Amino acid sequence: MKQLASFAAMALFVGGGALAQGQPGTEIKNAARGGLQDRSARSAPEALFVEKCGMCHRQMGMGTVILARRMPPALAMLEQRNDLTVDYVKEAARSGIGNMPRIQRGEVSDAQLAEIGRYLAKGRP
Numbered sequence: 777m778k779q780l781a782s783f784a785a786m787a788l789f790v791g792g793g794a795l796a797q798g799q800p801g802t803e804i805k806n807a808a809r810g811g812l813q814d815r816s817a818r819s820a821p822e823a824l825f826v827e828k829c830g831m832c833h834r835q836m837g838m839g840t841v842i843l844a845r846r847m848p849p850a851l852a853m854l855e856q857r858n859d860l861t862v863d864y865v866k867e868a869a870r871s872g873i874g875n876m877p878r879i880q881r882g883e884v885s886d887a888q889l890a891e892i893g894r895y896l897a898k899g900r901p
């Protein structure tokens with residue numbers, strides 16, 4: 777583990793392009809397959825998520841890439857998570873979080889954000 781960490785640090789130091797080259801531990805499964813993002817949806821809430829958040833939170837999105845640095849890459853896409861709550865999603869969207877900009881009501885209404893929150897929370901409050 778320690779070895780892997782120092783290897784990664786070295787790769788970043790030397791290469792800078794380490795992420796793009798998919799060094800072990802930085803690969804995001806399915807994140808760049810074919811260079812196209814999956815924009816499909818099977819329900820209205822999912823379609824809303826794709827429209828409002830998917831460009832950053834599906835494959836290759838900046839949210840997915842940044843979250844993959846601080847959590848298991850398999851969980852970097854919000855739709856794969858099993859810990860999100862409606863309140864957390866609303867708070868992150870309205871206040872902004874780290875590199876994510878605040879999302880204003882003119883862009884995503886309260887009703888839409890609640891729907892997206894319920895979609896991501898999968899039954900959690």
Ligand code: HEC
Nearest residue numbers: 828829832838839842843864865868869873874875876884
């Ligand atoms: C412009 C790109 C962008 C858009 C659009 C965007 N996000 Fe994000 N989001 C990010 C980034 C980047 C992060 C990671 C922030 C960080 O850790 O620095 C993030 C993080 C999050 C997190 C926090 C996850 C965690 O575990 O802390 C949630 C929740 C979230 N976004 C929800 C949403 C929702 C819901 C939408 C759509 C309404 C949305 N985002 C739209 C870029 C975006």
